[in-house]
Amino acid sequence: MIDRDQPALLQVSDLSRYYGGQVGCADVSFDLHPGEVLGVVGESGSGKTTLLKCISGLLPPSAGTVQFDTRVDGPRDIYELSEPERRMLMRTDWGIVFQNPRDGLRMNVSAGANVGERLMAVGARNYGEIRSAAVDWLSKVEMDLGRIDHLPATFSGGMQQRLQIARNLVTQPRLVFMDEPTSGLDVSVQARLLDLVRGLVRQLDIACVVVTHDLGVARLLSHRLMVMRGGSVVEHGLTDQVLDDPQHPYTQLLVSSILPV
Amino acid sequence: MPQANPLTDDAQDMIRVEGLCKSFTLHNQGGVRIPVLENVSLTVKRGECLVLAGASGAGKSTLLRSIHANYLAQAGRILVRHDGDWVDLVGAPPHLVLDVRERTLGHVSQFLRVIPRIGALELVAQPLLSRGFDQAAARKRAEEMLERLAIPETLWSLPPATFSGGEQQRVNIAMTFARDYPILLLDEPTASLDADNRRAVIDLIVEARDRGVAIAGIFHDAFVRDAVGTRTYTVDSARKAA
Amino acid sequence: MMEGITEMEQPETLSGYNFAYLDEQTKRMIRRATLKAVAIPGYQVPFGSREMPLPYGWGTGGIQVTASIIGVEDTLKVIDQGADDTTNAVNIRRFFAKTAGVATTEKTAEASIIQTRHRIPEEQLRADQIIVYQVPQPEPLRFIEPREAETRKMHALSEYGIMHVGLYEEIAHYGRITQGYNYPVQVNDRYIMAPSPIPKFDNPKMDNMPALQLFGAGREKRIYAVPPHTKVKSLDFEDHPFTIESWEQACALCGSEESYLDEVITDDRGSRLFVCSDSDYCRTRREAGHQGSGLPVPGEPDTTSTDTAGEAS
Numbered sequence: 001m002i003d004r005d006q007p008a009l010l011q012v013s014d015l016s017r018y019y020g021g022q023v024g025c026a027d028v029s030f031d032l033h034p035g036e037v038l039g040v041v042g043e044s045g046s047g048k049t050t051l052l053k054c055i056s057g058l059l060p061p062s063a064g065t066v067q068f069d070t071r072v073d074g075p076r077d078i079y080e081l082s083e084p085e086r087r088m089l090m091r092t093d094w095g096i097v098f099q100n101p102r103d104g105l106r107m108n109v110s111a112g113a114n115v116g117e118r119l120m121a122v123g124a125r126n127y128g129e130i131r132s133a134a135v136d137w138l139s140k141v142e143m144d145l146g147r148i149d150h151l152p153a154t155f156s157g158g159m160q161q162r163l164q165i166a167r168n169l170v171t172q173p174r175l176v177f178m179d180e181p182t183s184g185l186d187v188s189v190q191a192r193l194l195d196l197v198r199g200l201v202r203q204l205d206i207a208c209v210v211v212t213h214d215l216g217v218a219r220l221l222s223h224r225l226m227v228m229r230g231g232s233v234v235e236h237g238l239t240d241q242v243l244d245d246p247q248h249p250y251t252q253l254l255v256s257s258i259l260p261v
Numbered sequence: 262m263p264q265a266n267p268l269t270d271d272a273q274d275m276i277r278v279e280g281l282c283k284s285f286t287l288h289n290q291g292g293v294r295i296p297v298l299e300n301v302s303l304t305v306k307r308g309e310c311l312v313l314a315g316a317s318g319a320g321k322s323t324l325l326r327s328i329h330a331n332y333l334a335q336a337g338r339i340l341v342r343h344d345g346d347w348v349d350l351v352g353a354p355p356h357l358v359l360d361v362r363e364r365t366l367g368h369v370s371q372f373l374r375v376i377p378r379i380g381a382l383e384l385v386a387q388p389l390l391s392r393g394f395d396q397a398a399a400r401k402r403a404e405e406m407l408e409r410l411a412i413p414e415t416l417w418s419l420p421p422a423t424f425s426g427g428e429q430q431r432v433n434i435a436m437t438f439a440r441d442y443p444i445l446l447l448d449e450p451t452a453s454l455d456a457d458n459r460r461a462v463i464d465l466i467v468e469a470r471d472r473g474v475a476i477a478g479i480f481h482d483a484f485v486r487d488a489v490g491t492r493t494y495t496v497d498s499a500r501k502a503a
Numbered sequence: 504m505m506e507g508i509t510e511m512e513q514p515e516t517l518s519g520y521n522f523a524y525l526d527e528q529t530k531r532m533i534r535r536a537t538l539k540a541v542a543i544p545g546y547q548v549p550f551g552s553r554e555m556p557l558p559y560g561w562g563t564g565g566i567q568v569t570a571s572i573i574g575v576e577d578t579l580k581v582i583d584q585g586a587d588d589t590t591n592a593v594n595i596r597r598f599f600a601k602t603a604g605v606a607t608t609e610k611t612a613e614a615s616i617i618q619t620r621h622r623i624p625e626e627q628l629r630a631d632q633i634i635v636y637q638v639p640q641p642e643p644l645r646f647i648e649p650r651e652a653e654t655r656k657m658h659a660l661s662e663y664g665i666m667h668v669g670l671y672e673e674i675a676h677y678g679r680i681t682q683g684y685n686y687p688v689q690v691n692d693r694y695i696m697a698p699s700p701i702p703k704f705d706n707p708k709m710d711n712m713p714a715l716q717l718f719g720a721g722r723e724k725r726i727y728a729v730p731p732h733t734k735v736k737s738l739d740f741e742d743h744p745f746t747i748e749s750w751e752q753a754c755a756l757c758g759s760e761e762s763y764l765d766e767v768i769t770d771d772r773g774s775r776l777f778v779c780s781d782s783d784y785c786r787t788r789r790e791a792g793h794q795g796s797g798l799p800v801p802g803e804p805d806t807t808s809t810d811t812a813g814e815a816s
Contacts, residue, residue, distance in 0.1 A: 033356040084660045106668075108647070112675055113668045120671065121664025127674050127740040149675050195378050202387075224355050238330060238355055245332040249288030256289065 007069055009034050009175060009207050010055065015064035017050050023231035024050035028064070030226065030236065034174060037201055037208040039222030039239060041215060041254070047231035048211045049179065055209065056096055056177040057086055068093075068175070091121055095168030095176040099183060101160035104167070105152045111138065111163055112148040118171045137166040141196060158189035162196065169200065176201075178210045182217060194220050215258055219243055227251045274342065275444050275475035276305040276328060281337035283320070283327050297323045301337070303494050305444070310466065310476040310489045315496035321479045322371075324496055325446050328477065329368045330358050341366060341444065367442030369433055369450050381424075382407065382417040385435045392440060406435040410461055426453040431462075438465050445469060447478030451485050463488045516604040523570040523603040529553055533571035533726070537717060540728035545690030546658070547641050552724040562595060562620060563721030565637035569618050572633065572717075573599065578606040580614035585622040585763070585780035592620075611783050621684070623705040625762045625784040628714035630731060636699045638720040641727060643687045643697040663695050666738055674743055683748070689736050690729055698735075704747045704763045709735040752777040757788035758795040773802030 008031035017024035025047035032038055042048045053059035055066050057078050067075045071093065078086060090096070098104040105114055112134040116124070124130050131148075138145055141162040152160055161181060168176060181197065182190040198221055201208050210221050218225055219239060226236040227250065235248040246252045283298040297320040305311045313321040326332045328339055330350045339350040343365045350358055362368070379387070386403035394402065407417060410431040416424065421432050430453045437445065447466070451459045459482070466489045470476055480486045521527065529551070536550040555563040573579065579599050583592040587609040595618060596607050608614050611624045620637040628634060644654045647665050657663065666687055673680045686703040690696050698709060699718060709716065709729060716729040729735060739745040753760045755776045762784055764777040776799040779785035 031354070031356075036356055036359070087660060087662070106647075109668055109672055110675060113671050116671055117664055117668050119664075120667040121662065125667070125741050127671060128742050130671060130740075131675070192378065202391075223359055237333065238358060240331050241333055244326070245285070247286075247333060252288050 007075065008032060008067075009069050010209075011065075011067040011075065012055055013065050013067070015051070015054055015061050015066065017054050017059065018062045023047070025054070025228070025231045028226075028233055030233075032175070032207050032209065034207050035205045036224060037210060037222040039218035039225045040209065040211045040228060041213060041218050041225060042228035043213060043254075045230070046228040048228050050231075051228070052177055052179055052209065052211045056094070057090055058096075091118055092171045093173050093175065095165075095171075095173040097161070097164050097168055097176065097178040097181050099180040101152070101157065101164045104164040105160060107153050108151065110149045110151060111143070111155070114152065114163055114167050115170050118167065122171065133170060137170050138163075140169075140200065141166045142192075156189075158185050158193060161185065161193055165197065165200070169204065169206075172204065173206065175207045175209075178208065180212055181210065183212075183214070190217075197221060215243065215254065227254065273306040273308070274304050275307055276303075276342075276477065277338075277340040277347070278303045278324075278328065279338040279340070281324070281327060281339060282335045283323055283332060284335055298327070298496070301496070305475045305477045307443075307475050308470060308473045309491040310470045310478065312486055312490035312493045313477060313479050313496055314493050319496045321496050322448060325448050325477065325479060329366060329446050330362070331368075365443055367437045367440065367445045369437045369445070369447045371448050371452065372429075378420055380418040381412060381421050381432050381435075384421065384432060385439050388436070389439060402439055403435070406439045407432075409465070410435050411458055427455065427458065430454060431458060434462055434465065438469065443474060445474055445476045445478075447476065447480075449479055449481060451480065451482055459485060517601055520602050522575075523573050523599065524556075525553065525567065525570045529567075530571040533567055536726045537568065537571065537728060540717070540726050541715070541730050543694070544729050544733050545688075545694030545696040545727060547725040547727045549724055550726050552721050555721065556598075557594075559722035560639065562591065562618075562637040564719030564723075564726070565618050565620070565635050565721075566595060566598070566719075567721060568635045568717050568719035568726060569599065569616060570603075572635075573603055573605060573616055575603075575605065577615045578608050578613055580608050580611060580617045580783075581619075582617070582622060582624070582781075582783075583620045585624075585765070586782045588782065609783050610787070611781075621700045621702075622763070622780060623701055623708045625779070625781045626787075627708075628712060630713040632714040634712075634714055634716050636701070636716065636718045638697065638699040638718050638725075639722070640685075641697055641718065641720040641723050641725040643695050658694060661693070663689075666695055667740070670738060670740065670743075674740070680739065680743060680745075686745075687738050689738060691733050692736075695738070696727060696729075696735075702748065702763060703737065703745070706735070706737045706745070707747065711735075750777060752800060753795060754779045754785060754788075755795040755797055755799065757785045757793045759785070759788060759793070769799045770802065772804075774799040775802070776800070 010032040013029050015028040016026045028051055030038065040048045040051060054061045060079050066078050068078050069075045081089065096104065112131060115134040115137050116130040119130055119133060134148060135145060138148055143159060143162050152163055155163065182193050185193065194217060212218055222239045224237065225239040225242040227234050227242065227248065229250050235242055235246065235251045242251060243255055246255050279302050281298055281301040284294055284296040286292060286294045301324060313324060315321050323332060327334055334351045337351065340347045341350055341361055343361045348357060348361055350361065382403050385406055386399040389399035389402060412428060412431055416428065421429050424432065434450055451462050454462060463485055466476065470489065516522065533550055536548045540546065540548045552564065553567060555566060557563060579596065581587065581592045581596040583589040586592060599605055600607055611617065611626045614632065616633050616635065617624065618635045642654055644657055644665060647669055648654050648657065670680050673682065684702045685697055685700040686706055688696050688698055688706060688709065698706060711732050711734065713731050715731055718727045737745040750764050752764065754762060754764060756778050759779055762779045762781055765780045767776040767778060769776050
């Protein structure tokens with residue numbers, strides 16, 4: 001449930017990132033509230049990945065600010081936090097699900113250890129409890145519990161993505177960033193994963209920014225949609241409005257280009 | 262059932278549309294502009310069911326979808342009474358519009374957007390969990406609703422993707438009517454239904470109306486119109502005037 | 504250099520070499536690093552490790568630390584796996600005898616500096632003693648994080664969750680923590696440290712030790728330290744607490760039931776003798792009158808033997 005009285009969880013203002021003379025993204029502004037899922041769609045080179053990196057603390061912007069409503073200190077510019085503070089934030093209150101699961105997992109420790117790591121990082125010292133939490137989360141992401149002690153290298157792509165999700169959600173972050181979470185997966189696997197994400201986001205009231213090139217994914221997962229092209233946001237609004245009543249020529253082109261099934 | 266006179270009492274207004282203009286510009290077809298609604302104003306009050314009438318293509322669906330903020334208005338105001346205050350959906354921040362849709366503005370669309378793998382019962386029950394129902398209560402209410410709409414129990418655990426058009430429509434209706442919306446927007450709720458199911462839906466609508474829900478809807482079927490409607494608004498196509 | 508010299512002589516220091524081999528500037532550099540290490544317990548201080556007359560892996564780090572702190576009045580003991588008489592211990596002791604002319608000893612109680620590989624002496628050390636450990640891999644996080652830049656950050660930010668991930672993995676796979684030596688510890692509630700490959704049996708001795716503990720890693724070029732009376736805690740889980748090894752047997756020579764025992768195979772049938780790893784400790788107990796059974800734990804019986812006469816031995 002979206003509570004309109006709460007302050008924005010994430011406030012992005014005039015965010016720009018240049019690579020020399022090249023525009024990564026320019027003048028992006030938006031607010032995100034608890035429980036909202038914001039989809040960012042665009043084709044290759046649209047700037048959506050740059051934007052995601054900037055707002056998730058991985059890439060300092062050339063201009064603009066990214067403010068997060070921290071649990072302890074209220075709204076803080078994430079790039080003015082000290083590195084330890086930012087790293088701690090990224091390990092507890094935030095989650096990042098990478099396109100390639102290998103970027104978001106430790107491939108040489110078991111699935112259970114992957115899920116338990118964040119807990120151990122914030123001081124969990126009871127093996128039994130850590131393992132229970134790992135079991136709990138692995139079942140939430142519908143993984144075979146018999147594989148809790150297996151290495152992620154032995155998992156399929158879809159399972160690795162589920163593991164990545166579990167690993168991030170175990171500290172109950174309030175904000176999760178996802179970069180093309182389902183691309184590269186088989187269509188049926190995609191569908192199940194999207195379903196899972198949708199369910200978890202709603203259940204846990206997580207705010208989410210999902211970058212995708214797939215409008216179907218955006219329709220299914222997001223409440224709001226931002227369409228990017230050439231580094232700029234050309235349209236943004238409620239997902240159903242942007243897809244059913246697109247205003248910008250580029251958005252209209254995108255929507256009309258979807259192949260019907 | 263007798264009500265306090267709704268037609269003159271302002272506090273009974275739940276929707277106020279003022280000077281709504283809506284057109285579509287097809288940029289990829291040479292920028293052709295299609296005006297659909299021109300200066301539309303109407304109100305919907307508590308306990309009434311406003312029938313949107315008009316010729317095919319006149320813009321009834323467009324009007325309804327604009328009120329739901331599914332379509333973007335070019336001009337005008339769409340005021341909805343939310344938590345006792347007026348919210349203008351035109352220009353409201355997204356999280357506010359989402360909140361209005363979540364708690365105040367219910368909507369039955371013509372088509373059920375199918376979500377893979379979620380069974381019919383769960384589709385109806387899930388949204389109730391955030392409304393203060395616990396698991397058991399949500400389930401019970403969902404079951405009651407599906408029973409009322411004659412969805413056989415064998416279908417409850419199945420995702421509606423494989424249901425017939427009529428079954429999907431009834432699941433749609435169950436999803437919306439299971440919750441307690443103060444305002445309902447209904448777009449052809451009985452389109453694919455046979456006489457028995459139509460009756461069940463009519464009963465649901467009338468009950469809601471008599472409970473004080475403000476309803477606006479498009480009903481092609483004259484029988485349904487007469488059974489549920491209390492007032493009619495005729496949408497004149499802006500294109501005609503052009 | 505070392506040929507033809509018998510053990511326990513006190514030769515003159517070799518000409519052409521500075522006292523204790525290293526030049527004074529190097530010793531100063533190492534002492535500076537050591538002071539910094541003492542000031543930040545458990546923190547690895549990089550130092551300019553010098554080329555020593557023995558290869559990496561043979562204790563060059565420990566030797567450099569000892570060389571930098573040793574003075575003419577010191578008495579040096581060197582042990583390797585608890586024994587004073589192994590090749591390594593003998594050679595290192597001779598090295599210092601030749602280059603520094605210092606007194607050497609095998610008695611723990613008489614030493615002012617004890618250089619050790621892979622054991623802490625059983626006898627409690629005193630405030631006027633220094634123990635110098637030889638360390639192969641000073642970085643406790645290396646097993647899971649190969650990047651130096653990253654491990655430095657992790658230490659700086661106390662991001663140690665990963666250490667418990669390692670312990671978790673062991674319990675998940677083996678039902679218990681199996682790390683038997685070089686068992687990671689947390690020093691002064693701050694840095695996580697590799698105690699060098701001492702058996703975990705010795706870890707508790709590090710906690711609140713009256714002596715100064717110095718650690719030298721020559722190949723990796725790091726020095727670290729635990730000042731006297733510092734808290735040293737072995738990592739564990741609440742429900743899998745740290746435990747040390749124990750034996751059913753006592754030392755066959757001195758009868759000790761409390762020291763770390765080595766297992767010695769005595770015949771080809773697998774008969775085993777358990778003796779104290781700390782040779783000085785064992786000898787001291789025997790000199791005080793303690794005696795073990797002297798008998799090996801028998802292996803499989805020889806069923807082919809036809810010898811029936813019992814012989815007194």
